[in-house]
Amino acid sequence: MMCLTILQYDNWKTGTTIEKAIQSLISLLNDPQPERPMRPEIADQIYKDNEAFLRTAEEHTRKYAEQRLAISQSSSSDAISSSSFLV
Known part of the structure; x- marks a missing residue:
């Protein structure tokens, strides 16, 4: 499961632009959102x-x-x- 909701299958819209997807990925790099992890062991390391x-x-x-x-x-x-x- 992807922690970035814009890229999740159920949330993907045909009107979503590549620019918006890339902006979302950049945002995720700047703010990794460890409270919604794709890999919990890595999120634990961020906190611990x-x-x-x-x-x-x-x-x-x-x-x-x-x-x-x-x-x-x-x-x-x-x-x-x-x-x-x-x-």
Whole structure:
């Protein structure tokens, strides 16, 4: 079950825009809503040991996040040749 109601099957509407869905996901990232968890063990960690939760979240981000090329304002070819990466 998804803790974000806009994405739940019963609440999905044909008029829901991609923009609204993405805004809702960003909102969920900024405010994880541990009182309505998808995975209760993670919500428990937020309440009981927030520092450990944040460390784990950072580790997972480093391990699983997509690396992207940094695009300089001068030209994209300069950024690609410099091999700069963002995590």
